[in-house]
Amino acid sequence: MGERLVVLIGPTAVGKTKMSIELAKRLNGEIISGDSMQIYKGMDIGTAKIKPEEMEGIPHHLIDIKDPAESFSVAEFQQLVRPLIREIARRGRLPMIVGGTGLYIQSVIYDYHFSDAPSDETYRRHLQHIAQENGEMVLYEKLKDVDPKSAERIHPHNVRRVIRALEVYHCTGKTITEWQKTETPELLYDAVIVGLTMEREQLYQRINERVDQMVAEGLLEEVRALYKRGLRDCQSIQAIGYKEIYAYLDGHLSFEEAIEQLKQNSRRYAKRQLTWFRNKMAVRWFDMTDFSKFAEKRDEILQYIEGKLQQKTNI
Template identity: 40%
Template sequence: MELTTSQSKKKPRVAALVGATAAGKTAVALALAQSLGAEIVNADSLQVYRELDVGTAKPSLEERALTPHHLIDVADPPEPYDAARYCREGRQVLSDLERRRVPPLVVGGTGLYLKALLSGLFAEGEPQAGVRERLRREMGTLGLPALYQRLLHLDPVTATRLHPHDTYRIIRALEVMEATGRPLSQFIAAHRFQDAPYAVLKLGLMLPREELYRKIDARVQLMLAAGWLEEVEALLSRYPPTVKPLQALGYRHLINYLTGRWSFEEALTLLARDTRRYAKRQLTWFSSDPEVRWYNPEQVEEMAAVLAEFFG
């Protein structure tokens, strides 16, 4: 298999399986890992958290028993977890797999985590706790929309790629701006990967849009039947709704229902809308990467053959 210039044969080889939410990554990953003797490295920013199981479509204990999984259930919900920590812990996992000569299959839909792991992070300055706390107080007083509008004025490039409800990243972007005097988007634009540490093969799962939307709707119903609402109630009994993972897609929708802000029908309607938008953003992210080879989820044998050749 021909490798790109960033994929020297001397480098450790890593395969990645990416795609939008509900595209079928879990089932395909299990089939591929078993055919290769690979181990799965999670690249979903919510599956790192304990107690968030149903709403994150986390692989079941039975599925995890079939193939070793890494970086699942490694943090409690209130615990800080970001791309930098993921990169650090993920590279430790990849080093261990290389030492044991086990093929790694990185699986997930969080593009930033995948990029951090495989290519590295840009340096945008150390977190400024004092600035962050002040911004959080301002959010409590002015509301998140006001902070988002401020970011839209100061750093429109970053603001337009963030969801207006993404509290953590909005505050982080404003924090970087205040601490450095430079917008976060400038740090990203100036970042140049000197030398990729891995030889990487990226496989992507692609479905026709309407089929993907049907799968998204069906999965929401399956999650609710599996106890998603009860999971959210249990989380709210232990943690405040401002905890970062509870502000994530789906969880914040059910919290708005449970706290009386929305009716159940409103919560489901907005969840369906926002999940489709999220899937579209995921596809936009991964489609912009020319290294991703796209497959239908049913093409498991073709993907397995490509991976077998890649790992040799």
Template identity: 45%
Template sequence: MREKILVAGVVGPTASGKTRLGVALAKRLDGEVISADSMQVYKGMTVGTAKPTQEEMEGVPHHLLDFLDPGEAFSVAAWCDLAREKIAEITGRGKLPILVGGTGLYISSLLNHIQFAPLQSDPALREELQKRAEKEGGEGLLEELRSFDPSSASALHPNNLGRIIRAIEVYRLTGVPMSRQQQEARAKPSPYHPAVVGLAFRNRALLYERIDRRVDEMLENGLCEEAREIYRSGGKTALQAIGYKELFPYFEGECSLTQAADKLKMETRRYAKRQMTWFKREQWVHWLYLDDERNFQAIADEAAKWVEMQGLLCYNNQQV
């Protein structure tokens, strides 16, 4: 039996407290954090992505943060390659790797050991699809994707233009739907034993209240200034990020700051709902509910016990 590597994780919707719990686990279990957030990789996107501060890290090493310029493209395959390297480095030091973030595609692809086919791309086709998206909106492209790959289409929001365009491009170039390619990519067993804790709320209204408060705090902490810099930079990926694009109409004089903030809160709530839908599909997530009658220390203790139990299970399976 191939020896598996224990990889812990903290997942869940935005504003659920993943950063804090990730640090608590690292301190309890001698671990290091690997960020699993598709936007925290970018420099200058700090307030809007809730990137952890040095104070919040509490001395725990954090990896895959703040290393790309906002104009640079980045992919799930590239993140998985980097995450694998970091896992090897961290375990080589005798530490526990802990994935912390809300980008479900990244975490699932890594832990399920998705094998990415060599990248095929057609710049002319992508430009054509991008122009169609600008003219028709995302719904038209999503409907086209639904006609030949309903599985991929059901997992995407009309605003997620990058992934919709990529799914259409893959099918046009290969004749094979992306969902089938992803299914086939799961054929090889994963080298990782996941010990992932998910944070959630039984009463979703409580999560939405936290999201609204977080947006207000971000605006107080300089989100407008940061978003204006992103707006001026013109980086395609950054311009699509929730937390920034909702403020662009305000910069263009099309709405008030209050209206833009309300739009940001609404889009963030929708994003949180999509995150929960994604992570609920993964059987390896152990859910902890923040609105149960427990304080943070009790939740952190339970999370640590769960990870330790999975570590023993991983070890015992390898002794069989």
């Protein structure tokens, strides 16, 4: 096994940021962001990025490393994080991956070889053109025909993943699900994987309140700055919180409708995150529904992590 590693996952708005700081302080940890959108500079409010004053001196990695015009892939995340884990461990600190982008985190801690996944840029461009000309649902229907299992997992509007699944099928004749089955992933680290969860109604209420807070903090101004730069067909602008405000700035929705859609999309995303984590990773879940018992829950999680790390050291 490799280095010791703590992974803290969970749906949006469940309280990962606050918990991660509390744990890192007690575990001598450094935090690696496991969020596919917090890598972008200038996208702070909409991605609920941790503020410098909230870090309490804990080093954070992989935040603000890309311009919103740039793309970012799972493979790139994997290439950046693995050396970081080694480097943090060499300094005698405990690496902690914290975030909600399951596929990114999975790609790091398991032995997946993304470079082996076949690709065909011409075909990908052809599919992008179809989506622009005829709408994204045309591609989604195509995916449902050739790979219904992936279609169940992938949101119809996540065009990038729909295209990727179609591309793998085009190149190999296998669905992405079948292709992934040929991979036998092994856990690369002495990892303790902890998940935060919450009763659904409470989580949805927190999500709604968080969106209202984002608006109060200046979400509209943040998105307008990107809009004025002419950023359009970028990966970053597909993020929840940005695409809805773009629809408002384009005149397709009223501001109230955009915010309502943002809340709804965030709630649906949280539901998908929980489903994904439960199906894909061996997680020890802790319920955060009663936030007044935060300190008790923190101590319980800490005890669990320390016990697991001790076991791994003794093996």
